[in-house]
Amino acid sequence: MLLKGALTLHLDPPDVQPLDVRIEGTTIVATGPQLDVLPGEEVVDLAGKWLMPGLVVAHHHLYSALACGMPLVDESPSNFPDMLAKVWWRLDRALDEESVEISALVGGVQALRAGVTTIIDHHASPSFIEGSLECLDGALGSLGMRRVLCYEVTDRGGPTQAADGLRAHHNLLAADGEKMRAVLVGAHANFTLSDDTLRACGDLARDAGVGLHIHVAEAVDDERLVGEPLIERMRRLGALLPGSILAHCVHLKPTELEAINDAGAWVTHQPRSNLNNGVGYAPIESFPETMAMGTDGIGGDLFTELQVGWFRAQEEGVPWAPERWLRALSSGASIASQLLGTRLGHIESGAQADLVVLDPIPGPPLESHNLPAAFLFRLSSSAVESVMIAGTWQLKQRQPVWLSAAALDSRAQEVAKTVWKRMEDGP
Numbered sequence: 489m490l491l492k493g494a495l496t497l498h499l500d501p502p503d504v505q506p507l508d509v510r511i512e513g514t515t516i517v518a519t520g521p522q523l524d525v526l527p528g529e530e531v532v533d534l535a536g537k538w539l540m541p542g543l544v545v546a547h548h549h550l551y552s553a554l555a556c557g558m559p560l561v562d563e564s565p566s567n568f569p570d571m572l573a574k575v576w577w578r579l580d581r582a583l584d585e586e587s588v589e590i591s592a593l594v595g596g597v598q599a600l601r602a603g604v605t606t607i608i609d610h611h612a613s614p615s616f617i618e619g620s621l622e623c624l625d626g627a628l629g630s631l632g633m634r635r636v637l638c639y640e641v642t643d644r645g646g647p648t649q650a651a652d653g654l655r656a657h658h659n660l661l662a663a664d665g666e667k668m669r670a671v672l673v674g675a676h677a678n679f680t681l682s683d684d685t686l687r688a689c690g691d692l693a694r695d696a697g698v699g700l701h702i703h704v705a706e707a708v709d710d711e712r713l714v715g716e717p718l719i720e721r722m723r724r725l726g727a728l729l730p731g732s733i734l735a736h737c738v739h740l741k742p743t744e745l746e747a748i749n750d751a752g753a754w755v756t757h758q759p760r761s762n763l764n765n766g767v768g769y770a771p772i773e774s775f776p777e778t779m780a781m782g783t784d785g786i787g788g789d790l791f792t793e794l795q796v797g798w799f800r801a802q803e804e805g806v807p808w809a810p811e812r813w814l815r816a817l818s819s820g821a822s823i824a825s826q827l828l829g830t831r832l833g834h835i836e837s838g839a840q841a842d843l844v845v846l847d848p849i850p851g852p853p854l855e856s857h858n859l860p861a862a863f864l865f866r867l868s869s870s871a872v873e874s875v876m877i878a879g880t881w882q883l884k885q886r887q888p889v890w891l892s893a894a895a896l897d898s899r900a901q902e903v904a905k906t907v908w909k910r911m912e913d914g915p
């Protein structure tokens with residue numbers, strides 16, 4: 489297939505060029521201005537369109553996709569653990585197999601429509617643990633999306649649930665061979681994990697040769713409730729492993745952030761979630777260069793996430809140029825490349841054909857020097873027109889190719905009501 493005539497937008501380093509892109513199978517095999525059409529080649533005319541690499545949400549919770557409108561027992565929880573107990577843990581307990589699947593499809597379509605091609609998810613459904621990752625895998629697989637999955641192990645439901653959470657990973661820990669799926673070992677957060685359970689998470693991950701995916705220092709309570717510096721604790725328990733994702737890190741010291749980087753683990757930033765939960769401002773100036781952007785379950789729109797991150801940082805006086813934010817956006821693809829064992833996030837020969845076609849937003853010339861600013865002040869997910877993953881179109885004219893969005897919507901409305909009812913009836 490030859491994609492012809494688009495203006496290609498490379499994110500890191502920022503680079504805007506008119507390039508044709510040749511794809512064979514799942515892979516980009518050539519790029520260049522005005523590539524000749526080969527005999528028998530399918531040509532896709534993208535004249536006047538923009539083309540960028542697929543985006544990666546580095547920390548998501550697809551299980552929250554049916555949350556908007558759910559019943560609340562307390563409109564203003566007093567602190568973050570209170571909010572978890574009164575809101576999110578009531579929701580995840582109410583999820584069954586059907587609602588986990590629908591949540592993944594709803595969240596997956598939302599993300600596709602925002603130009604996301606890979607989701608790194610952190611899943612919880614205490615009433616449906618065994619088989620939950622297979623369920624997510626099937627749903628995201630049916631949308632053709634790449635995914636990195638985990639089940640968030642915790643002691644909050646007792647030792648049996650913690651053991652079930654660990655076991656939920658077993659079937660999928662081996663690579664899928666097609667570089668579409670990987671698994672990390674999920675752990676909720678230090679303050680809901682006993683020493684034994686966190687150590688067991690580290691052991692399972694180390695034995696499988698993968699990292700952990702865990703919330704760290706999201707709220708100040710995390711360290712207060714544990715009574716020990718979190719990174720030190722994770723190291724002591726063998727749970728600070730290379731290839732791990734440590735989400736939030738709002739209340740860590742520069743030396744702790746350095747230790748994460750030295751361990752070969754990654755930090756993700758979720759500015760909208762931090763604002764929403766009132767957990768404080770993350771020390772992003774001390775975050776490692778590899779920091780990536782997540783949404784923490786607030787949809788799949790990284791354009792908005794990046795913009796909120798930028799504006800909040802401006803308010804805080806953080807001297808980050810727009811280029812630094814574009815690197816943070818692009819870092820998700822670097823992380824996913826390592827986890828999936830392939831090359832993502834680039835429009836070049838040898839990279840996977842995970843591509844997003846954008847309708848141009850009329851305005852001044854879009855050039856390499858102003859691309860970072862365009863991501864903060866001009867572009868939005870509404871410009872996403874089509875999405876290709878591994879050389880196959882998965883979204884066309886904003887519609888998922890393999891399922892009816894209208895049918896999904898009506899099923900989601902029904903399933904959401906049953907979830908909300910269980911939340912009302914639940915403890």
Ligand SMILES: [Zn+2]
Nearest residue numbers: 610703735784
């Ligand atoms: Zn999270």
